[in-house]
Amino acid sequence: MADRKKIEIPEDVKKIESVGEEEDFPFDISPMYEGERIRKGEMYVELGGTEQPGFELVMALPAEEVEDMKVTIVGPDLEEMEEGKAYPYAMIYYVAGSQVETDLEPVIERRNHDFQNYLEGYMHLNQRYDIWIRLGKGTVKKGLKSLGQIAKATMMLFKNELPFIEKIEAVYITDAALVEKVLNEVAMPIYEERDARVEALHDEDVDEFYSCTLCQSFAPTNVCVVSPDRPSLCGAISWFDGRAAARVDPEGPNRAIPKGELVDEIGGEYTGVNEFAKEESGGEYERVKLHSFFEYPHTSCGCFEVIGFYMPEVDGIGWVHRGYPDPAPNGLPFSTMAGQTGGGKQIAGFLGVGISYFRSKKFIQADGGWYRVVWMPKELKERVAKYIPDEVRDKIATEEDAKTIDELREFLKKADHPVVKGVVRPVDGKKITEGWVEEEAEEEEVVEEAAEAPAAQPAVQPVQPMQAAPQMPFALPQLPQLQLPASQPSGGVRLVIKDAKIYIDKIIIKKPEEKKKGGK
Amino acid sequence: MAVIAVTGKGGTGKTVISALLIHFLSREKSLLAVDADPDSNLPDALGVKPRKTLGEIREVFQVSRDDMGTMNKEQWLEGKVYGEAITETDSYDLLVMGRPEGEGCYCFANSLLRGVLRRLMRHYDVIVIDTEAGLEHFSRGTISGADYIIVVTDMSKKGLATARRIKDLSQELKLNFRKIFLVGNRIMDGMGEEEIRKFADEGGFELLDLLPYSEEIARLDLRGDPITKLDENSEYAVKVKKIAYRLVGDSNG
Numbered sequence: 121m122a123d124r125k126k127i128e129i130p131e132d133v134k135k136i137e138s139v140g141e142e143e144d145f146p147f148d149i150s151p152m153y154e155g156e157r158i159r160k161g162e163m164y165v166e167l168g169g170t171e172q173p174g175f176e177l178v179m180a181l182p183a184e185e186v187e188d189m190k191v192t193i194v195g196p197d198l199e200e201m202e203e204g205k206a207y208p209y210a211m212i213y214y215v216a217g218s219q220v221e222t223d224l225e226p227v228i229e230r231r232n233h234d235f236q237n238y239l240e241g242y243m244h245l246n247q248r249y250d251i252w253i254r255l256g257k258g259t260v261k262k263g264l265k266s267l268g269q270i271a272k273a274t275m276m277l278f279k280n281e282l283p284f285i286e287k288i289e290a291v292y293i294t295d296a297a298l299v300e301k302v303l304n305e306v307a308m309p310i311y312e313e314r315d316a317r318v319e320a321l322h323d324e325d326v327d328e329f330y331s332c333t334l335c336q337s338f339a340p341t342n343v344c345v346v347s348p349d350r351p352s353l354c355g356a357i358s359w360f361d362g363r364a365a366a367r368v369d370p371e372g373p374n375r376a377i378p379k380g381e382l383v384d385e386i387g388g389e390y391t392g393v394n395e396f397a398k399e400e401s402g403g404e405y406e407r408v409k410l411h412s413f414f415e416y417p418h419t420s421c422g423c424f425e426v427i428g429f430y431m432p433e434v435d436g437i438g439w440v441h442r443g444y445p446d447p448a449p450n451g452l453p454f455s456t457m458a459g460q461t462g463g464g465k466q467i468a469g470f471l472g473v474g475i476s477y478f479r480s481k482k483f484i485q486a487d488g489g490w491y492r493v494v495w496m497p498k499e500l501k502e503r504v505a506k507y508i509p510d511e512v513r514d515k516i517a518t519e520e521d522a523k524t525i526d527e528l529r530e531f532l533k534k535a536d537h538p539v540v541k542g543v544v545r546p547v548d549g550k551k552i553t554e555g556w557v558e559e560e561a562e563e564e565e566v567v568e569e570a571a572e573a574p575a576a577q578p579a580v581q582p583v584q585p586m587q588a589a590p591q592m593p594f595a596l597p598q599l600p601q602l603q604l605p606a607s608q609p610s611g612g613v614r615l616v617i618k619d620a621k622i623y624i625d626k627i628i629i630k631k632p633e634e635k636k637k638g639g640k
Numbered sequence: 641m642a643v644i645a646v647t648g649k650g651g652t653g654k655t656v657i658s659a660l661l662i663h664f665l666s667r668e669k670s671l672l673a674v675d676a677d678p679d680s681n682l683p684d685a686l687g688v689k690p691r692k693t694l695g696e697i698r699e700v701f702q703v704s705r706d707d708m709g710t711m712n713k714e715q716w717l718e719g720k721v722y723g724e725a726i727t728e729t730d731s732y733d734l735l736v737m738g739r740p741e742g743e744g745c746y747c748f749a750n751s752l753l754r755g756v757l758r759r760l761m762r763h764y765d766v767i768v769i770d771t772e773a774g775l776e777h778f779s780r781g782t783i784s785g786a787d788y789i790i791v792v793t794d795m796s797k798k799g800l801a802t803a804r805r806i807k808d809l810s811q812e813l814k815l816n817f818r819k820i821f822l823v824g825n826r827i828m829d830g831m832g833e834e835e836i837r838k839f840a841d842e843g844g845f846e847l848l849d850l851l852p853y854s855e856e857i858a859r860l861d862l863r864g865d866p867i868t869k870l871d872e873n874s875e876y877a878v879k880v881k882k883i884a885y886r887l888v889g890d891s892n893g
Contacts, residue, residue, distance in 0.1 A: 155759025159728055170723070230712050246719035247712055315709035334747040356702075356748035360710045373751065423745030442743055476706045 122309040124179045124222065126291075127212060127302055129194055133295050136197060139190040142272040146263030148240040149273060158243040158254040165201045167209035169252035173299050174209040176251050177307045178229040183216040188287040191271040195295030198255070198266055208299040209253060210292065210307075211271075213278070217286035226314055228282065230364070235277035242270065248311055249303060267292050318360070321348040322481065323388060323410070328376045330362025331396060335421040335464075341401040342421040342464030343408065345377060345393055349482040350410050353424035355474030386547050387412040387486040405466050412486040413437060417471050422462030424472025426500065428484070429457055433525045434532055435553055436494030436539040437487070441475065444497040446519065449528045478504040488543040488552055494532055495522065509546075512538065641762055643785065644887060645769045645778075645815075648792035649802035650679060653825040656857060657792055658770035659685035659867045660880040665888060666732035669765035675736040676771040676783065683727075683736060687866025692724045693738025694782075698749050714752045721756055733764075737777055754781055766888070773802050778813055786810075788887060789820045790848065793839075795832035800839050807843065823883070824850040848886070849879050 129135055168174020201207055215228060229247075236244040241259030245252045255264070264270075271290040278288055293299050323329075325348065332344040332352050344352050346362040357365075357374070365374035380392025388410030397408040397419075407416040413428060420427070426441045431450050440448045440457070447453045461470040471484075483489050490512050498518040505513065515535040522528035533540055542555035646658040659682060662673045675682035675690075683690040697720045705713060727734040741750075761767055761783075769783065777783045791806050793799035807820055822845035824836040833850055840847040854876040860867055870877050 152762075155756075155761075156763045157722060157726070157733070157760060159733065161728075161730070226710050230715070233712075233715055243722075245715075245722050247715050250719065252719065252723060318709045332748075334751055335745070352748070354745035354748060356705055356713075356745065358708075361713055361748075364712055364714070421745075423747060425744060479706075 121222070122306075122313050124181060126181070126185065126214065127293075127306065129192070129291075130298065133194055133298060134196070136193045136266070136268065137190065138268050138272075139187065141189055141276065142269060145269060145273050146265075147242070147259045147273075149238050149277070150240075151238055153240050153242075154234070154237045156237070156240075156243060158241070158256045162256050162258065164203055164255045164257045164260045165198070166206040167251075167253040167255070167294070169206055169254075171206040172208045173249075173296070173303060174251045174253070175249040175299070175303050175307050176211040176213075176229060176232050176247070177310065178213045178215060178225045178232070179310075180220045180222050180225055181214045181216055183287055186214045186216040186287040186289050188289065189272070189275055191268045191275070191290045191292065193267050193271075194291065194293040194298060197268070197294070198260065198264065201294075203257075207294050208296045209251065209294060210299045210302060211251075212291040212293070212302070213275070214289040214291075215278075215285050215287070217284050219284040220286075225310075227363075228278070228285070231278065231282065232274065235274050235281070236270070238277060239270065239273055249307065267294070318358070319479075321359070323347045323349045323379075326359070326379075328363075328378055329390075329393065330357075330359065330366055331375045331377050331400065332357055332362065332373055333375075333400065334373045335423050336400075338423070339419075339421040339462065339464035341404045342419050343397045343400045343405070344421060345396070345408065345410060345418065346374075347388075347410055349480045350388070350418075351474045351476045351480075353418070353421055353472045353474050355425045355476055358476070384409060384486075386545075387415060388482060389416070401464070404464075408466070409486065411480075411482040411484055413471050413484045413492075414468050414487055417466060417468060419464050419466045420461045420470065420472030421464055422458065422472075424458070424462075425475045426473050426478075427454060427457045427461060428471040428473060430469040431494065431525065431528070434494055434529055434539055435556065436532070436537070437484070437492050438495035439473075439493065439500065440497060441500045444499065444519075446523075449495055449517075449522055449525050451524075475500070475503065479507045482547075483507075485545065485547045488538070488545040489547070490516075491538045491543050491546065492553075494537060494539060495528055641764060641767065642787045642887070643761070643767045643769065643783075644788045644790060645771050645775075645786040645817075646790045646792065647771045647773055647775065647806055649773055649794075649796075649799045652792045652794045652799050653851075653857075654790075654792040655680045655682055655685050655770055656867050657790070657823060657825065657851075657880060657883075658682060658768055660870065660877065661884050661887075662686060662732060662768050663868045664881050664884040665766050665768065669888065670763075671732040672761060672764040672767045673732055673734045674767060674769040674771075674783070675734070676769050676777045678737070678739050679772065680770055682770045683734065684864065685867045686729075686734070687868055688727055688729055688734055690734060690736045691727045692720075693736045694721065694725055694753065695738025695741065697721060697725055698741060698746065698753070701749050702744065702746075713748075714755060717749070717752050718756045721753070721760070737782070740776065750780060750782055754784070757782060758784060773806055775806070775809055775813060775815075778810075778815055785815045785817070787818050789815070789817050790823055790883075791820065791845065792823050792825050793836065794824070794826050795828070795835065800836075803839070803845070804843055807845070819846055820844075821846050821848045823848045826853045827851065828853050848883050851876055851879055 233244050236242055241256030243254040271292055275288045275290055278285055329345050329347040332346055335342050346352050346357050346359055348359045351358050362374045366376050377396045378392045379390045383389040383391060394407050398406050408418055409416045426439050428437050428439045429450055430437055438448050440454045442454055444454055461467050461472060477483060490509050493516050495517045498520055501518055515537040517528055517531045521531045540556055542551050543553045544551045646654050648654040665671055701717060725735055789810055791803045793803045810817060822840045827833050827850045852875055856870055856874060860869060
């Protein structure tokens with residue numbers, strides 16, 4: 121971890137120090153100033169922005185090192201600045217408190233934007249090393265003399281609004297060389313460390329997930345659950361975005377979901393998520409597993425960037441993204457599959473995801489993760505290639521390798537893809553598929569469909585990955601709860617369908633003599 | 641803050657009127673001009689070279705969002721809007737909404753932009769929005785409402801039919817407007833005048849004024865010169881100026 125310690129200020133740079141709370145500020149402080157844009161003509165000076173370096177940084181330090189409400193201005197202060205010019209600008213805050221930890225630094229740091237925009241005549245934009253500030257002439261006329269006053273007002277807001285901050289100290293730097301030096305040597309390593317943490321943060325490390333119901337106008341039963349290991353289906357919302365939005369508007373479209381008890385570690389099932397799903401789907405769904413493809417999968421809104429589809433013929437999963445216009449090997453283009461799955465349905469065999477879910481360490485881990493993936497368009501595969509384990513990367517086909525199920529089967533066999541001999545899921549080493557059965561059954565390409573079949577024919581379950589072998593008795597996995605009535609063993613019919621693509625919305629099979637009690 | 645939406649069937653001259661309103665109102669008020677018609681050319685009419693459109697920024701957001709890590713996306717968008725989309729002129733700011741979104745889901749981007757624009761807009765005295773008749777940005781909520789809707793029509797039946805549709809749509813969208821006005825443009829004879837007066841009466845529009853056909857505007861258009869070069873003492877300019885003051889007076893009272 122990058123070191124957290126106070127910035128060393130060289131002896132030869134001018135500095136001004138001031139300790140204690142300010143009585144009066146020559147500017148108004150209110151949330152109504154948020155969004156105030158200071159135009160070039162009204163600007164006294166610009167700090168940071170496109171012309172000068174700038175950054176902001178919050179560091180958590182031990183309480184004894186932080187001198188509360190102290191501000192140090194290093195370099196020229198406002199009165200020495202020339203009107204209309206741009207200057208380098210660094211805002212560094214040291215914070216301390218019994219609950220203040222390194223993890224909270226970025227959360228506190230983001231609030232600098234909010235609080236500084238409460239200040240009349242002060243425009244703060246962007247974050248980290250992109251900050252851009254404009255100070256209005258009006259506020260300087262009203263008596264603003266020093267950046268120290270800005271720092272004091274900001275620190276006051278930090279302490280009022282975030283009471284867990286017990287002590288806060290600010291160092292504002294306008295000296296060009298020092299801004300550059302601290303940016304490169306101190307701030308950048310900390311920002312990089314934070315970004316690395318995003319990859320390292322997992323579902324088990326947090327207490328809350330976040331919901332997103334922005335899509336519910338299109339998909340009323342959709343329940344997007346955003347966790348560290350599972351971004352939203354549209355790809356836009358990470359766990360961090362959910363957290364940021366929930367804090368601003370706790371009753372808004374992104375609300376906190378307390379995780380509750382862990383029910384299924386591998387599938388990613390939590391009591392809190394289940395309760396939430398039930399509530400938000402209007403009772404339609406009672407269980408949701410975040411990292412499962414087949415069992416209680418996440419609902420799919422319609423906004424998803426990529427759709428996953430199960431191909432029983434190869435017992436593998438393909439993925440196709442919105443921008444890929446041609447049919448996938450299952451014969452269906454993205455739009456058709458999206459049409460069937462979208463609208464907030466939970467459908468075993470199809471799953472909408474965001475592209476960033478491919479980066480997740482828990483990517484459909486219950487069903488073998490990458491080891492179960494057999495096909496994706498080249499464009500998509502290249503985009504996520506570095507997240508695919510080396511072992512299977514070349515075994516996943518693209519449209520250049522296979523456009524049909526037959527071609528896909530050939531490719532997978534040649535590549536010795538795990539689905540051929542059976543997938544061992546990496547998460548717990550369990551063998552979850554049997555692999556393909558004997559060649560003969562495959563080459564026959566016989567799909568058996570039984571209408572009034574002998575009782576020996578098992579009732580077909582929606583999708584059971586364990587029994588998903590090439591001769592699975594249904595062509596498309598989205599058939600809902602197809603239950604064949606176990607009828608008398610006489611007069612069975614054997615249907616042999618070859619090279620057919622079947623789309624069935626609903627099958628109703630009734631016994632003619634018992635019309636009212638027929639299964640559906 | 642007063643939000644004035646200028647709309648009407650394409651080709652009726654709403655962009656000319658928008659540009660002149662912006663030109664006159666910005667002399668006394670802090671003003672944001674919004675071009676919300678992908679087919680229009682408000683920046684040309686104003687003689688302003690626009691920067692990036694909101695649509696372009698939204699596209700950049702869509703492709704770069706996966707790599708933003710813990711960066712705050714709303715603040716990212718706000719920075720882009722303030723820093724790269726808003727064009728500052730000497731007397732007003734201009735924001736071009738740009739083309740509608742492409743494929744994929746824009747729910748989140750639009751939801752963030754809605755917040756950014758709401759906070760931005762409240763700091764101006766006047767916002768003039770040149771918008772297409774479908775009021776797309778209003779229906780998507782990227783722009784939340786309008787105080788005054790000015791529907792521009794020429795003497796054509798189609799212009800009037802569009803005006804009626806716009807009124808229905810504005811009510812449906814709950815734009816919470818205080819008034820919906822009608823402006824007749826390029827009115828060349830008494831018959832047209834009478835027709836439009838009658839239409840306004842029956843349709844529940846307040847008729848702001850009837851503007852004449854202006855050869856000078858036609859010439860400016862032909863040369864591709866900004867409409868703001870129109871002689872301020874011309875009948876057309878005087879009338880639009882009167883409309884401008886009337887709206888500001890209305891919003892003060």
